[in-house]
Amino acid sequence: MTEDLKKAIIDYVKKEYLEEDTQDDINESTPLISSGIVDSFSMVSLKTFLEKKFNIKIPDDKATPEAFDTVNNIINLLKEFKVV
Amino acid sequence: MAYSEKAKGYFSTELEGIKEAGTFKEERSIESPQAANIKVEFPTGSPPKEVLNFCANNYLGLSSHPEVVAAAHEGLNERGYGMSSVRFICGTQDIHKDLETKLTEFLGTEDTILFPSCMDANAGVFDVVLDKEDAMIADRLVHASIVDGMRLCKAQLYNYKHSNMEHLEEKLKETQDCRFRMVITDGVFSMDGDIAKLDEICNLADKYDAMVLVDDSHATGFMGKTGRGTHEHCGVLGRIDIITSTLGKALGGASGGCVSGRKEIVELCRQRARPYLFSNTVPPVIVAAASKVLDIISKTTDRRDKLEEHTKYFRAKMTEAGFDIKEGIHPIVPIMLYNAKLAQDMARDLYGEGIYVIGFSFPVVPKGQARIRVQISAGHGREHIDRAIAAFTKIGEKYKILGKQKNEIIEMYGL
Numbered sequence: 001m002t003e004d005l006k007k008a009i010i011d012y013v014k015k016e017y018l019e020e021d022t023q024d025d026i027n028e029s030t031p032l033i034s035s036g037i038v039d040s041f042s043m044v045s046l047k048t049f050l051e052k053k054f055n056i057k058i059p060d061d062k063a064t065p066e067a068f069d070t071v072n073n074i075i076n077l078l079k080e081f082k083v084v
Numbered sequence: 085m086a087y088s089e090k091a092k093g094y095f096s097t098e099l100e101g102i103k104e105a106g107t108f109k110e111e112r113s114i115e116s117p118q119a120a121n122i123k124v125e126f127p128t129g130s131p132p133k134e135v136l137n138f139c140a141n142n143y144l145g146l147s148s149h150p151e152v153v154a155a156a157h158e159g160l161n162e163r164g165y166g167m168s169s170v171r172f173i174c175g176t177q178d179i180h181k182d183l184e185t186k187l188t189e190f191l192g193t194e195d196t197i198l199f200p201s202c203m204d205a206n207a208g209v210f211d212v213v214l215d216k217e218d219a220m221i222a223d224r225l226v227h228a229s230i231v232d233g234m235r236l237c238k239a240q241l242y243n244y245k246h247s248n249m250e251h252l253e254e255k256l257k258e259t260q261d262c263r264f265r266m267v268i269t270d271g272v273f274s275m276d277g278d279i280a281k282l283d284e285i286c287n288l289a290d291k292y293d294a295m296v297l298v299d300d301s302h303a304t305g306f307m308g309k310t311g312r313g314t315h316e317h318c319g320v321l322g323r324i325d326i327i328t329s330t331l332g333k334a335l336g337g338a339s340g341g342c343v344s345g346r347k348e349i350v351e352l353c354r355q356r357a358r359p360y361l362f363s364n365t366v367p368p369v370i371v372a373a374a375s376k377v378l379d380i381i382s383k384t385t386d387r388r389d390k391l392e393e394h395t396k397y398f399r400a401k402m403t404e405a406g407f408d409i410k411e412g413i414h415p416i417v418p419i420m421l422y423n424a425k426l427a428q429d430m431a432r433d434l435y436g437e438g439i440y441v442i443g444f445s446f447p448v449v450p451k452g453q454a455r456i457r458v459q460i461s462a463g464h465g466r467e468h469i470d471r472a473i474a475a476f477t478k479i480g481e482k483y484k485i486l487g488k489q490k491n492e493i494i495e496m497y498g499l
């Protein structure tokens with residue numbers, strides 16, 4: 001289950017944030033925010049994606065750059081919502 | 085007073101952190117009016133040095149133009165120094181209304197409202213126009229003041245990859261259930277000098293029934309054949325619902341901003357925009373001078389034409405000299421160096437040569453995209469541009485980057 005989920009999030013990040021011609025690859029521990037791949041303004045897309053997918057509302061104090069920095073961190077965040 | 089040791093310690097640590105991250109900003113004192121030639125005291129305490137300024141937003145060279153300064157004097161004499169009031173109490177003079185009318189005519193819109201700054205215009209406009217059931221769909225590289233303005237608005241926030249029209253279309257499809265949608269972009273992006281595809285954006289907005297907002301701060305006064313802005317350049321005059329812009333760059337460079345566009349929206353801003361309602365009116369001196377600026381640039385396109393010529397010349401010569409510059413037509417010319425330290429070192433050496441430019445690196449630009457941003461002005465003479473090219477060439481040789489491609493520069497200096 002988590003593996004499928006990881007893949008879904010990674011696929012979304014690639015489609016949403018990487019340019020088509022990029023060489024970068026992403027796995028579950030790639031820093032997204034602190035590396036500059038996703039800036040704090042663009043992060044909202046990822047937040048909306050997760051909210052829609054799991055039908056949850058992530059409050060602003062949980063949607064921190066740290067909580068979104070890697071796919072693993074995101075999975076941990078989702079666990080708090082008991083959706084994984 | 086309860087400024088505790090704990091608070092003091094915390095702030096000091098924050099400041100240390102900024103210094104360690106290399107993003108601490110030092111201000112340089114300029115001891116002359118803004119112009120092509122300026123006198124700068126840098127580092128602090130050293131004797132003033134005469135340098136050529138290539139980092140101001142003084143695109144039309146009007147910041148210290150004698151006619152503009154004279155108009156400011158006249159405004160001061162005729163309408164006084166301050167108004168000590170917001171607009172709707174007793175802060176609106178005839179000249180405020182005149183300037184708003186002139187901006188409307190110049191921008192080719194329906195109506196215009198002045199703000200204390202474009203930062204304030206952007207801080208106020210979204211919250212006035214949009215609400216919870218609406219969506220804001222912004223380019224990812226919009227200016228910080230737009231990001232802040234959108235944060236103050238309850239509408240849902242979406243963004244699309246920079247200038248990527250397919251991605252924008254996806255977001256328009258995704259938000260079809262919203263009451264109103266607004267596509268939001270800068271006309272010209274300030275770090276790259278690249279231009280929004282306003283024609284395609286307007287077509288998509290028409291197709292999906294969305295409004296369009298453009299921040300044209302780096303374009304008003306000189307982009308397009310008669311300088312009206314990016315909408316003129318892209319052939320979409322009259323199709324932009326909201327233009328925000330500044331008087332603080334090409335239009336005299338003092339301060340002030342505006343929201344210009346559909347008349348109902350402008351009127352709603354007068355009634356509800358918080359930075360308009362709760363901040364003092366733009367002072368008469370500035371209004372009078374900005375009004376003169378609009379007279380000058382409405383009468384003749386000489387200054388924007390000269391700027392265009394200078395820009396073409398500088399871009400061509402720098403490319404010929406072997407610099408890696410971001411292609412384009414805007415007077416913002418990014419000299420790509422990729423490595424942050426290289427950008428800082430070269431900017432410092434250029435300063436030594438009497439050319440004042442600034443190196444930009446992360447987080448102002450994406451990681452590995454460090455650069456020196458040159459800004460051309462109609463206030464420059466051809467000889468100034470030539471001096472800059474010569475200095476760049478000399479320093480470029482010193483760092484052995486002339487004729488080098490991106491990957492070669494990265495190989496030499498790292499990212």
Ligand SMILES: Cc1ncc(COP(=O)(O)O)c(C=O)c1O
Binds near residue numbers: 203204270299329330
């Ligand atoms: C795109 C853009 N919008 C808004 C602003 C802010 O303008 P003002 O100085 O009038 O607040 C700037 C200036 O830095 C800008 O570059």
